Amino acid sequence: MSVEMTTSGGPDLPSEGERFGALLKAVRELVRCDAVALLRLEDGMLRAVAVDGLSDEALGRRFAVAAHPRFARLLESPAGVRFPPDCDLPDPYDGLVSGQPEILPVHDCMGAPLRLRGDTWGLLTLDALEPSAFDAVGPARMEALVRLVESGIEAAHAARDMARRTAQEQVLAEAWQSGRAAVRELVGTSAAMQQLRREIDTVGASDLTVLLLGETGVGKDLVAQRLHACSRRRSQPLVQVNCAALPETLADSELFGHRRGAFTGAIQDRTGKFELADGGTLFLDEVGELPLGVQAKLLRVLQGGELQRPGSDRTLRVDVRVIAATNRDLPAAIAQGRFRADLYHRLSVYPLVVPPLRARGRDVLALAGGFLEENQHRLGARNLRLSPAARTALLAHSWPGNVRELEHTISRAALRAYREHAPRARWVAIEPRHLLLEEAPLQPSPVDVPASAAASEAPATTLREATEAFQREWLAACVARHGGNLSRAAAQAGMDRSNFHRLLRKLGIAAQPPA
Known part of the structure; x- marks a missing residue:
């Protein structure tokens, strides 16, 4: 599987991402491996511009070099490094190799810095699940791979610049050449x-x-x-x-x-x-x-x-x-x-x-990968990874709150999963139980439900009516319990204030409790 994140190179020309993807396929034909990635270095961060053999989740991650010692070693090396199978440095790709029924560690890992016109452009990394996969890749062969990829990147850049100069106004071409504006990425390839x-x-x-x-x-x-x-x-x-x-x-x-x-x-x-x-x-x-x-x-x-x-x-x-x-x-x-x-x-x-998240297919995994990387550094965890079942659950969810809902879901799941695992675990697996996607968004604890709630409501004719009746009873009690303070009531309900207020209006609940 080869996936890239980039803009189009024009109606009749392959995009820059397609060129990078072709480069990685050529690398995998020359060297037997389970995954290969092309990482761009920008302001101390490594961003995957193309991957082959890694999960979509990897595309959304931004790897801080200071937080990943293997990447730091590769960038500092003159001609690349092959890490021994028993290396104790955490591997950023553990659990990210695609097509695996479970989270598996990488056992053979090598890579090299890529340089264009004397400047460090980024990294080429190769990974395998078998410890001896790269025994036959000596320094000369690795150097040849690096030169192949560097030439391909330079050619892709040249084609990109030519396409933009002919297809867009001169000011946009100049904006691309300067490349100085730091803009958050729009993640996804849907x-x-x-x-x-x-x-x-x-x-x-x-x-x-x-x-x-x-x-x-x-x-x-x-x-x-x-x-x-x-x-x-x-x-x-x-x-x-x-x-x-x-x-x-x-x-x-x-x-x-x-x-x-x-x-x-x-x-x-x-x-x-x-x-x-x-x-x-x-x-x-x-x-x-x-x-x-x-x-x-x-x-x-x-x-x-x-x-x-x-x-x-x-x-x-x-x-x-x-x-x-x-x-x-x-x-x-x-x-x-x-x-x-x-x-x-x-x-x-x-x-x-701007399309809703439910219309973006597998972009949800790339976005989740980015949010997991952020939470990984925030929590001090070594590796936060989505289990295959968690990925399936994320893809099946409708995401009414879109990317913001996904971000909050991943943050909560990361915290729950991290607390379950030993602090020094090699990775922390996010499972469906941590995501809580199937639970009702306003599910209260037993002590929060009025004792008369079940008995006071007449049986509803449909499940929807029964759900709304329960929500109406619980929300009214929640607002009253917090003295009409909607911010505190929304916090207990696990919602942001605007959505909480909108739900109150929908269910006909007064914003202030009765005197």
């Missing part, structure tokens, strides 16, 4: 994510206003970051505003600033987010939550690039590219009089739909 990357590359170099659409937790903020990094404004600030968190009385000041004395409490001048983003990009998250009065001022800025600070007669001109995001149905909000139609059309010059 068809939905490949399409999203193509859309981002299409609109990224322009100054068009983009409206990101998608469910809560799909990663619209990461898409905004990548759009900014692809633009000619990448050296200027990306300013983010969570419109849902702005109180109506302060939203005007937050976006456009104010002059001292403009209102009670305005004791000094304030620069608004539009001015801070001048020359760069302003990301308006949850734009559907803006008050109507602020929407009118936002429309003026989008139309002419002009704004006025509250309390000032002076008109300011700003050069800002706006990216907005929402999980709301804005046409429905327009019909209800809660959103301006003219603003909607200004924002949706280029609408971009």
Whole structure:
């Protein structure tokens, strides 16, 4: 199995990832091994750009060199290292070899640094489950492999640059050549994510206003970051505003600033987010939550690039590219009089739909791998690994909370699994019981259920009605028990506050307990 994470190289040319994948297949034809990987070194982190024989989970991991002594040894070596089978240094690939019915350790491991134009580009690693697999690979053969891969990488880079120069505007080609913008990765190789990357590359170099659409937790903020990094404004600030968190009385000041004395409490001048983003990009998250009065001022800025600070007669001109995001149905909000139609059309010059996690197939494993790597360092665990059964469970889940739900699920599972294992275990296996995906999200402990809950409810006609009746009873008691404090009640329920509040409204439960 060969999997790559990269952007397309054009409609008629193989992508950079496809070229890397072909390189790894050639390596496996020359050397008998169970897995081979190509790792790119970036700011002290190693990122898998292509793997052959490793689980999809490996694609989502970012390996900190300082936390992985084997990788550090390989990068420091002049021509590569083969580790003895009894080496006590933890192997980053233990349990990640694909196609295995259980988590298995790697017994033969070797690799070498890759250098392009005198600089260290990354690593080539080869792994096998048999201790003697690499006995026949001497220094000369290893050097030949390294030269083959380095030549292939250089050719892939050259083809990539040529494709981008002919297919995109000059500013985008220059942005690629500089390569200085540090952007979080959009992990995944599914068809939905490949399409999203193509859309981002299409609109990224322009100054068009983009409206990101998608469910809560799909990663619209990461898409905004990548759009900014692809633009000619990448050296200027990306300013983010969570419109849902702005109180109506302060939203005007937050976006456009104010002059001292403009209102009670305005004791000094304030620069608004539009001015801070001048020359760069302003990301308006949850734009559907803006008050109507602020929407009118936002429309003026989008139309002419002009704004006025509250309390000032002076008109300011700003050069800002706006990216907005929402999980709301804005046409429905327009019909209800809660959103301006003219603003909607200004924002949706280029609408971009971010796919939900359930539409991304095996991307869930790559994402889980990245979250496990983060938790591994946070907990001090040696190796956190998904068991085959856990991978199956993750793929079967519908993920209504999308990537954010997956991140929280993996964090909780990592903690549960780590506590079960000895601190010095070679690896920590995440099993389905640690994920708790089949449990009801609001399952209370017996002491939290009112004694009359079961008896007071009349038998419901369907399972759904019975479930809602139980949730209504338990949630009402939970809110009352915390004196109407929704944050504490949501924490006990294991939900974030906005989703908790939404569920209360759906079930017709008052936010405040009865007097």
